[in-house]
Every structure is written in structure tokens, then in C-alpha cells.
Amino acid sequence: MTILPYLVAAFLLLAGLAGAVISRDLIRTIVALSVAQSGTYVLLLGIGWRRGGSAPVFADVDPGTRTVDPIVQALCLTDVVVGATVLSLLLALAVKVHQSSGSRDPDALTELGG
């Protein structure tokens, strides 16, 4: 159990990168990158997890309660939102590429070679 989150994170990361490399469709490439990004979220939360810790919100619980690490959650939270907007920018670029070249297949886009 103690290394399972790490292994899942590494799997998502590596598989996502691999998917981005072998993809034959720019939008699939971007989706694969988002899977790789989700690996970093799992890794962050896995690192900050504390066995038996509660959520770091002290609205209804005693201030002394043991919680999981709030720092990684703050990092992860901002990253979830920002990761999405970065992906949107990539998607916009993919739309634009398709608009002018008529294809989403990176193998068919050879204007920028050599």
C-alpha cells in the first residue's frame, strides 16, 4: 500500500508520455498529455498522504486533529485548474492546425522539416 500511489503515478506518467509519442492524432496526443498530468496529481497527493489523517479543514474538527499534508493539496489544486487551461490552449492550436492543413495526423504535417 505504501508505494501503490507512487506506482500508479509513475504508470500514468509513463503511459501518458508513451501515448503522446505514438499517437497519430493531435487531439489524442493532447489527451495523452492530460493523462500524464494526472499522474503528477496522484504523485503529489500520495506524497502528502498521512495514514489515518483527515482532510486539512478545521471547520468542524478540533484544531489538534491529525491531517494529511495541506501543502501538496494546495499545489495540486492550482495545478488542476491551470493544467486544464494549458490543455485548452493546446487544443486551440490543434484546431488551428487542422483548419489550415486539413489533418490531425502529425505524420501528415511535414511543412516544418529539416
Place this chain on the structure above:
Amino acid sequence: MTRQVRTGLLVVGLLGFGALLVAALLAAPPSGRESHPYGDAASQISVQRQNTPNVISSINFDQRGFDTLGEEFLLFASVLGAIVLLRPTPGDKQVEVSDAPEPLDAVRALGVLLLPVVVLVGFYVVATGHLSIGGGFQGGVILATGIHLLFLAGDYKALRRVRPLPLVDVDDVVGAFGYIVVGLVGVAMGGAFLQNTLPLGTFNTLFSAGTVDLLSVAIGIEVGSGMILLLGEFLEQALGSQSSASSSGAGT
């Protein structure tokens, strides 16, 4: 490179890179460990000094508020960039938007009924982010998705009506600039940039935690309007305009 070469390169790279990554993760302290000194210190400060029950909000909008400033402008830049990229070029002709085929009445009714509820929840989540689960990021996302329930309900024209893009545009700027202004409050009151110099109020009440809530609202406005603009632009692209310059570019 041919596909075979690329795949071969990938396999070699993944083997090496994966081995390094997994070895490093095995050498890391295991998940679930007891010691989290930074996190515990942040919790303590949040609850005991800053009157902020939600530690995440205290970190995002107080202790590490500068990161959030950067994140906010990252979002702002992405939205601006996506709009510029998706904006119709002179060759495109605008096509009058036709509604998608009639959805089921039940779906439409559900969407229309849910809309005010979701929007209300969004505002609530933004406003109480310093107290309980939520805050500007989450509330903003809820607001943006909530408004787009109308699209799922098939009423794109209605969506266009309730989504006054120029206003949202202004909100986007207000959210981004508001964060800086709140940050400057700290300077105006003789402290550092983004210093939480406002009265901290009573623990666990709405008007407490000083600038945390203000910054959270600024982020809520920014995230909400940014996401609405993004989704709006993608919707306009998919449904509204159609490229006529396409044929000239194709086949090159």
C-alpha cells in the same frame, strides 16, 4: 523518422527513464508517513494565527499567495491566447448558430432548473472558501460549468443570452487585476505585498481571515470568467463559425 524508429526510440527511452523514476520513488519516503513538518506548520499557522479553518485556502491565498498570483495570470494568459488563436480569421465567415436538434423536454427542464441552483452553489463555494471546503478555484469552476448546463440542455441560444461575453471579458480583467489590488492593500497598510493586514475577525465566521476571502473571490471571478470564455470560444468555434479559407490551405 518512421513509426518503427520512433517506437524503438520511445521503448529505449521509457526503459531508462522509467527505471530511474521507479527507483527514485522506491527511495522516497513511503506514502502515508507520519512526518509532514511543512504541512503541520502551515496548518498551525492557518488555524491559530490567521483564523482560517480551511488550511488549503490559507496556503493558496495567504501563506503562498504569490504562487496563486502567478497561477492566476497563467490562466489569464491561456484564456487570452486561446481566444486569439480561435478567433475567426478574415477568411472565415460567420454562420448563424442553429440550435442542436431538440433535446428531450425532461433534459431541457432539468438543465434550466439546475442552472440557478448550480450558480448559487458556485457563489457560495467561492464566498466561504476560507471556512470550509471550497474557494475561488473550485467555485469558479462550478460557476462556469453550471452556466454551460444550458448547453447540455440543448438551449445554445439561451446560453448565448445568459452569457454576456463582453461582461465576462471585463470580469476576467477585474479578477486578475483585483488580486494585485488586494495584494497592494498589504503595502498600503505598511506591510509587505500580499501581507494579510486586514482584521482577522472571529474564527469560523464569514467575515474573518482578512484578505484570504477577498483573494479567493478575485480568483473565483478570474477562474469562472476565464473558463466561461474558454468554453464559450470553443462552442462558438464548433457551432458558430466555419472556415471557408480551408480549401486554400488543404493539400499543401
Place this chain on the structure above:
Amino acid sequence: MVVTVAAIVVPLGAGAILTGIGRWIPRVLLDIGALAAALATTVLTLLLLLEVQDSPSSRVVTWLGNWTPTGPPGQGFSVGIVLAVDPLGAAMALLSAVLMTLVLVYSWHHFTVSGPAFHALMLLLLAGLVGFSVTGDLFSLFIFFELTSTTAYALTGYLTAQDQPSQGALTFGATTTVAGVFILTGISLLYARTDALGLAPIGRALAARPPDVLVVAAFVLVIGGLLVKSAVVPFHFWTADAEAVAPTPVCVMLSCSLLALASVAVARVYWTVFSGSLTPDTIRGPLIGIGVLTGLVGGVMSVLQHHLKRMLAFATVAHGGLFLVGVGAVAPAGLAGTTVDALGHAGVEGALFCLVGILLHRYASISEHVLHGKGRNLEITGGLVVLGGLGLAGLPPFGTGLGKTITEHAAGAHWLPVIGTTIGALTGSAVLRMWARVFLGVGRPAPEDQSSRHSEEPADRARETGGPHPGERLSATMLVPVILLLVGALVIGLVPALRNWAAHAGAVLMDRPGFAGEVLDGVAPAPLPVEHVEGWTVERVLIGLIAPALAVVVAVAAVRGVGRAMESRLAAPLRIVRGLHSGHVGDYIAWQIVGAALLGGIVVLTAL
């Protein structure tokens, strides 16, 4: 203290305001507003540099939100974020602000835009660059890295009328997204080990125990991510694709500012975070090796291009390799070489990009083939191109030449001057050959590249500049920035105090215990020994003349067609090198993974 924050917040705020009001104000007010913001940032970063110079420790430390650390000396701890400006950080911020001001002046006349997005994104890019140079926190370094990436590839894809910009911007965007994932994973690993996000506390915690595979992996991930921005083999592929299609002002910012900043960031992160664990000897070999390889690949590729922006982009890659050699010298003098070279290169390369932009403005083409002989009556532009080409080759007393010789001596290997001369000769010859063909019209027209062929149709390049303007008088707003950039590159090579200042700046950056003590405990560090770096000597000037001379010879040979025989003999290996630069997103990401694996393997061998 206030100045540091203001230098980041002013361009951010101005970007937001321009976006808000830009739609209702005429273009000229937009230009003035953006220019005023860039000028204000220049003044602020200049003040910051002066403040840093005045400080006895050569650092200005600002705890944001006033979260000043507490705890006994040696164990200072804070939950907040720190901006820790050292001389090199302030200088890089100033460089970015100056370049931004100049390109905004340049784009006044050159660039046809509608709406405020271009100006706003440029200012946000500037804010990102300043923040990237001054932050003392690893996570906010990542945030500013992402801010520069996002704005940069949005700006790259700005000209959406044709397919190329989007494609170059997409490969750029995808590779930097992968780089972001790398860096974030590295930060996570470091957080798991040290429970800290600041450069200083992480460095302190890592120094307390011997290195292991986690430290190596974190090093590879964070540095590997940064190396994407400093365009180092095999992470460099995006550079030419992005710059081939980016608007000229954006090319200048990418080539001259971002690349140099990323190289300095590599040095900063290594010295403040990892140097207590991974000793300098472990990274010296890998960094110098990568730098040399990058220089050679960039130089060869530059000669092979006939698309002028791609040619200059590869010249940038080649010089970026030399920057990394300076970082890999792991000594103050090495960083001094990197700094001087980076500043000189910014002047020369920035001027060349702007000059190519003038051709683009006039003839709506940047293909060497199409432009053949077109520049016959552009004497001033042509003369400046020659000066730029010689400067790129490192002609004394250009700052590029001085930086190169300092770097070579600091790195120590006796064969390095040969490499440096080769890189200078290759990149310089490409520019001089282009000059001979375009401005003199000698020889046969250049062959066409796959990439330049596509930028020929008259309508194509018109997007950036609003159509060809063949008979127009050369506008002062376009020419003055070019001249200022070239003069700057000369001054940097001529002011003797600069190189000793740069060496001192390098020593400050490398002082990990002093940095941690000042940031975390508020203890002024022990004074550093005065650095002295040798500048131009007769011997160095003579050696420095070899590269420009060779560049002229090679350029003449190329124009006369002598090179063609050699090129055909070398055809197979050259075709392979060219073929690797395929413009394919998947290829580039695959190379990133392979590069990280190789770097990891080498550092594991040297460090563990």
C-alpha cells in the same frame, strides 16, 4: 524590497489593464501603453540591479506577505515564498526588460495587429521572465516557467492565417508541457525527501546526506525540464520550428532572453539546490558534453538552412550550447563567460532577427532563395547584417567573442577553443552567405528548403507585416533598435569592469551556504574573494579573429558553389541530422524521454 515586487507586478497589471481597455482605444495608445509599461519595468529592474549592487551581500531578499523565517540560526523556517535577487538574476531581468522595450519600439511599425492581445501577452511574458529570474522558491520558479511557456506559444501561434504558426506553436507547446510535467515530478520528489519548496531549505536538507537515486532523478527531471527552454540537444527541437513561424519580436524574446535565462536558471537550481549533494565534478562532464554537442549540431543545422529565421534559430541553439559549457565549467569564471556571451549574443542575434524582419516587411518573404539579390539597394540594412554576422562569429571586440574565450578558458579543456571557433565560423558563415546572396545578388540563388518553400506565396508572410512594402523608406523605429542592439553587443565586449562583475555575480550565485544563511537565517554571508577574469589579450584577439575569417572563407566558398561538392559528399550524414528535425510532435517528446534517460544514466554513473 518593494522594487522586486513592482518589477513583476507592473507588467502583470499593465497586461491586464491593456486587455481590459484595449478594445476601445486606438492602436497608437495601445503601443504607447505597452511601451510605457515595458519602460517602467526596465527602470524598475535597473533600480533593482543598483540595489543589489549596493547591498553588502550582493543580494536583496524579500519575503512575500512578510512571512519572515523564524527559528534558531541554521534552522530558519518559513511557510512563505521568498524573492531572492542576486546580481545575475537582476541582470537577466534587466536584459529581458530592455529587449522587450526595444522590440515593442520595433513592432510599432513592423507589426500589423488587431486588438490588445499581442501587447498584453508580451507584457505577461515579460512578467514571467522577470519572476523566473528573481524567485527563490522552486514551485514559483515552476509557475513562472509555465507563464513564460504559455505566453510564448500563444504568441508563436499568433499569426493564424497559415498553417505553419499553429504547427510550430503546437510542437513548442507540447514539448514545454512535457517539460512542465518533468519539473513538477522533480519538485514532488524533492518535497517527499525534504518537506520544503524553497531553493534554500531544499539545498540545506539535501546537503545533510549523501546523494542517492532520488536526488539524481530529481536533478534530471528539474534540470531536464529547464534544458528544454535553454534549447539543448536533444531537447532543442522546438526552437527552430517555433521561431521559424513566430512573429519577429517574439523570436527576439525567445532567442535572446528566454534561452539565456533558462541557462542561468540551470546554474541557479544546481548551485542552490543540488550542489551540496551532487558534487560539481559529477555534473561537469555531462554539462560540457551536452553543450559541445548542442553547439556543433546547432552550427551545422544553421549552415544547412535557407529559411532565414530557422537559420538564426539554429545559430541560437549553437550559442546556447556554449552557454551551457560555461555553466558546466562549475566556476565563477565559467558563469562570467556565460553571462558575457549571453548579453553579447542577445545584442547580435536580436539585431539579426530584426534585420530579417526588415526584409520580411519589405518583400513578404524570408526565403534566401526568393530574396536573392532583392537587397541590392538596402546598403544600411546590408551593412548591419554583415556586422551582425561577424559578431555572431565572435569577432573581437564583440561581447560574443569575449564571452566565448572566457568560457573556453574557464572550462579548461584545451580542445574547447577549436569547438568554439567551429561554432562561430559555422553560424557566422551562414549569415554572411545569406548577405552575399540577398544583398549583393552574387552566385546562383540558394536552393529551397522544405520549410522555406512554404513561406513564399505572397499572401503568406503578409499577415505579420500587412503585406510587402518594397519601395518604402526604412523607418527609424525599425532601424534604431537594431543599431542599439549591435552597439550594446560591442560595448559589452569593451567594458573591462563588466567581466569581473560577471565573475563576482557568478560567485554569489554559487555560494549555497551564504545564500541559505541569508535567506533563512538573515545572516550576512562571509565576503567572497574578489574575482578577476582575464579579458582581451593579443593572443586571445588573434585566436578570436580565426572564426570570423573562417566564416568569410566558408561563406565565399558556399556562394561560389565550392561547398556543393562537399555537401554532396557529406549528404548521407547531413540528411540524417536534418531528418531528425522532423517537425513531428511525437518524435520530439520521444527525444525528451531519451534525453532524460541518458542524462540520468550518466549522472547515476558519475554521482553514485
Place this chain on the structure above:
Amino acid sequence: MTLLLAVVLVLVACSGAVVLATKSPLAQAVVLSVHGLVLTVAFAAFGAPDVALAQLGVGAAVVPLMVLLALAKTRSRMEPAGNTRPRLQEAGSEAADRDPTDPE
């Protein structure tokens, strides 16, 4: 609690793999949404309700929707010429997620 977490984490890995293995781009967008939902559950199980809330909106709704819309926009051009009239309608219905797996 830890058992739940372990099960959810395995599910996360599986849903991620399914996203990558899905061939049809439209189906992939839907599976991506499922992956986002599974991640939401995992974040909640990690004791991170704040992150889970953001992920619910972003990962399960916004990103898949944008992918769908990008597909709708880019798909139209791949169809043979002369078929332009009905394609706006199609794009709309497709993006509206009525039956995303159906190619026509």
C-alpha cells in the same frame, strides 16, 4: 479507508490505461471524463476534498467537453466535400454528447 484508497488507485490506473487504449477519439473524450471522475474519488479518498471538488468540474466536465468541441470542429473538415450543409447540425449534436460513440 486504506483498502478503499488502494482499490480506487487501481481503478485510476485502469481508467488511465483505457483512455490511452481507446481508439475512437469521440469515445476517448467520454472515457477521459470517466477517468476524471475516478480521479475525483481518489482525491477524496486521499483526504483532499478541495482538490476533488476542482477536479470534478475540470477533469470530469470542462476538459472532456473542450476535447469534444475540438473534435467537433476538426472533424467536419475530414468529411468529403459537398457534405457541408448538415454538418453544423451534426457537430452540434455530437458535441452535445447525445451519442458520442456513434460516428455519424
